[in-house]
Amino acid sequence: MTARRAAVGGVHGAGRVTETRSQHVRASADTPAIPPEHVAHRQAFEAFVLEHAEPRHRDVLRFLYERWHEYNERFFTGQLVVPYILLAEPKMPSALGDCAPVSGFGARSQIRIRPSIVFGGHPLVRSGAAFAEGRLRFAADVLLHEMVHQYHQEVTGVTEDSYSGHGPVFRDECNRIGALLGLPPVRTCKARGRDRDLPSCSHWPHNVRPPDYYLGAVVERSRRRLELSAATIAAALAADAELRLAVARKRAERGIAWPDVSELARTHIERGVES
Numbered sequence: 001m002t003a004r005r006a007a008v009g010g011v012h013g014a015g016r017v018t019e020t021r022s023q024h025v026r027a028s029a030d031t032p033a034i035p036p037e038h039v040a041h042r043q044a045f046e047a048f049v050l051e052h053a054e055p056r057h058r059d060v061l062r063f064l065y066e067r068w069h070e071y072n073e074r075f076f077t078g079q080l081v082v083p084y085i086l087l088a089e090p091k092m093p094s095a096l097g098d099c100a101p102v103s104g105f106g107a108r109s110q111i112r113i114r115p116s117i118v119f120g121g122h123p124l125v126r127s128g129a130a131f132a133e134g135r136l137r138f139a140a141d142v143l144l145h146e147m148v149h150q151y152h153q154e155v156t157g158v159t160e161d162s163y164s165g166h167g168p169v170f171r172d173e174c175n176r177i178g179a180l181l182g183l184p185p186v187r188t189c190k191a192r193g194r195d196r197d198l199p200s201c202s203h204w205p206h207n208v209r210p211p212d213y214y215l216g217a218v219v220e221r222s223r224r225r226l227e228l229s230a231a232t233i234a235a236a237l238a239a240d241a242e243l244r245l246a247v248a249r250k251r252a253e254r255g256i257a258w259p260d261v262s263e264l265a266r267t268h269i270e271r272g273v274e275s
């Protein structure tokens with residue numbers, strides 16, 4: 001992979017997106033090409049990890065980098081430039097991974113995979129050597145999810161901030177790749193319209209993999225709980241908005257004190273997460 005590919009990726013993305021995407025997608029002619037210095041550093045970082053990282057990290061990161069190159073060729077026609085891939089905690093406590101457009105030291109494109117899903121210890125996965133392969137499959141799926149974010153951050157420039165990155169164009173990429181993998185379709189993170197009963201792309205592809213895909217390494221009840229929690233939170237937020245409106249009306253009418261509705265919503269969410 002070279003600097004030339006980085007420049008081509010940006011230009012390619014602009015043309016393809018403009019021609020094929022829906023009205024949600026702005027033209028990405030302003031998506032900046034990745035500076036050659038950044039490309040070279042990302043490639044040197046990968047080379048360092050594969051050659052010199054501590055064995056525990058090196059073995060896992062080698063696997064993840066191999067998957068990254070495989071997926072880039074298979075699903076993104078080689079348009080992506082290799083990112084920094086780290087075994088490190090994502091920004092959000094509940095996230096399994098993330099793809100930051102800017103790394104902690106100011107370079108472009110950093111993918112973090114939560115270590116506890118690889119080594120065990122995370123409540124979603126089973127610990128122990130017997131489940132190591134299944135945990136790696138799970139981590140590879142987290143990587144694939146983050147690569148869709150990388151694609152939109154660096155190629156199309158469409159990051160769908162109002163959907164926390166999980167809007168129509170993210171969903172479309174998940175469904176395009178999902179069709180190649182034989183996976184069922186997903187919806188955006190907002191349950192609306194005809195697609196509202198489909199699983200959310202926020203948890204793709206974990207939430208559409210067959211139950212035995214992770215070789216028993218993923219706690220099935222926890223996987224379902226992830227979806228339940230997302231639905232519960234969405235319902236609670238909607239209920240919160242309705243309550244706020246009702247409270248405002250009552251206060252206007254009578255001028256009396258009412259309970260803190262945010263507290264009510266929080267209780268609702270916590271109950272849902274614990275169920």
Ligand SMILES: [Zn+2]
Nearest residue numbers: 145149165202
């Ligand atoms: Zn995501």
